[in-house]
Amino acid sequence: MSVAAHVDAWLKAHRDEVIGWRRHIHAHPELSNAEHKTTAFLAMILREHGLEPTLFPGTGLMVDIGPDGGRIAFRADIDALPLTEVTGLEFSSTVPGVAHACGHDVHTTVVLALGCALSEIQDQLTHGVRLIFQPAEEVMDGGAVDVISWGALADVAAIFAVHVEPKLRVGRVGVRTGAITSATDVLEIQVTGPGGHTSRPHLSSDVIYGLGSLITQLPGLLSRRVDPRTGTVLVFGQVNSGYAPNAIPETGSVTGTARTADITTWRSMQPLLEELVSQVLAPTGCSHTILYRRGVPPVLNDDVATALLAQAARSFDPQSVVDAPQSSGGEDFSWYLEKVPGSMARLGCWSGEGDRQDLHQGDLLVDERAIGVGARMFAGVVDEYGAAPDAEGL
Template identity: 70%
Template sequence: MGISARVDQWLRTHREKVVGWRRHIHANPELSHMEYATTDFIEGVLRDHGLEPVRFPGTGLMVDIGPESDQRLAFRADLDALPISEETDLEFASTVPGVAHACGHDVHTTVALATACALAESDLEHGVRVIFQPAEEVMEGGASDVITWGGLEGVGAIFAVHAEPKLRVGRVGLRTGAITSASDVLKLKVCGPGGHSSRPHLTSDVVYALSKVATELPGLLSRRIDPRTGTVLVFGTINAGYAPNAIPETGTISGTLRTADIATWRTNEPLVRELIGQILAPTGCTHELEYQKGVPPVLNDDLATALLADATRSIDPQAVVHAPQSSGGEDFSWYLEHVPGSMARLGCWPGEGVKQDLHRGDLVVDERSIGVGVRLFAAVVEQYGAGATDGFLAE
């Protein structure tokens, strides 16, 4: 009996237990870097199944399964919840006020946990590592910490799934290249001598300066950056002043700059600084720019994505669909800076009713997606062991 068949049999036997794991995690969400109880719970389950996980400093852990290998296959899940109030009527809704698993991380974690426990009862030709990463939802995210702690040592390739509530359960969305975007944060403070609005010539008009940045910077970027890179600047806040007849001394504007192109991401900051300086120079205002770099785009390796596609079709020939490129950020990208791999979109819409969105308190996922994710990971392990990785393993 092959690995996929064994895992499928294991799932059929332990389905209720696996769903119970997910509901426990969902009802007890924890914010980034605070996933202590979640880490304890996962460690306990893994040890109950004969595995020996290794905890990371603080929160998170990883576990190795199968023979020792310098080209392990890795799967990654993320543990943290969001500072959002849950707005569902689920019996296992969040018991923590203001915190909810509104991004599907409870599903990701359960898929990885069930995969580890099922594989523990299989004879593996290749070693497998399952990583339970803390703090995906914040910057700096937990992926960089996991890498620092040795999470990728001996890993040849890495895979992950992300819940997709706009995709029917049973479908798996795949995309070669950028499937997410980089997302940087800009916070600009503009200063100048304020004064009475009847004498603007005696001031440096901060409100006017901020308005120039808000309208001109996005346009200038669109003329300096290849539009095929999907680079978009959107301002979310602008604040200045306290009275209609007074020109303020300071004001701020902040927003996000997103791109699907990693080369553009690496050169955006100096260009933004150059253009802001040029926009503000005629106004006489001074400025301070805080430019916070986020994560690079998730760049799915072509051969790794092809392996995912083959694995998906081995479960259901009709399951593979094309995943659109997202403007959201995901720190799984940091792993792909070191080893090849791919992230898939895991359908969790039941096929009827409203298609919901991530990062909303009313998100409800179809729990059948957990089984799909576990079977997908098992099929990847089987493909990996059969030599389908030739040509893309990390050197």
């Protein structure tokens, strides 16, 4: 029996148990780097199924299954978001102001179910498997950085992940070679001047005018300095300054995000924006300070790993695989792909009824059939990895 066939049978036999895991995690969300109860719950379930997890410092854990050396890894993120759930589900968040509105409870259950099913056939695996339950995906620059430093990628040859997609019908899997997400950095520009009266702007450096120049000119200038095919965009979401209509303030700030799907552009983004900010503000006479927070690089899916994911999904449903669009959102799974090849897929979770919702919203609903789709696909990856002639090159 193939790994995928075993996992499929296991999921059918343990459906209620698996759904119960997801609903427990969903009802008890924890913020980034505070996932203590979630970590304890996962460790308990894994031990009940004969596995011995390794706990990370603080929160999160990993567990190895099967033979040593050349492992393939499957990563789940376990943290929740600081927002209020408004779904009205019986298993809604019991923690005020905290909710699994990005589907991490589903990602975690997919990997947990895979591990518990594989625990029964460890001696039959041709390649070892590592499950990584990562904390703090929702904060910059992502918990993946710490997890990697703790040795989670030691002896790992390739790594895979899924992210729920509420715009995609359950049963469908979106795949994409190359960039599937974008790099996301935060840019804050603090502008200062001597201040003054609006009747005498020529006697001061106009901070408001300087902020307006940045807001209107900087995104356009950036678009003329980078290849438009890179999906590079700068958008401001916050501006602060002033206290009276007839006074030119002494300080002000504007904050936004810079995103790109191109790794080379990302690496040169900060010095380029610093140069352009200086050029825009020079005629105004204002001084400035730039606070630049590097986020995460784009998730760059390996072509062979993506082909394995697609083939694994098609092994259960030939019509399941669709092309995933490139997203401007950020994902710290990218840090793993800086070290080893791998791929992230979009996991459809829309039931087919009602509106297609969005991530990071308090009313997000997930069709729980997506858990089985994800676990079966990952099991198929285990099979495909052992059989594919190109897999050893990952």
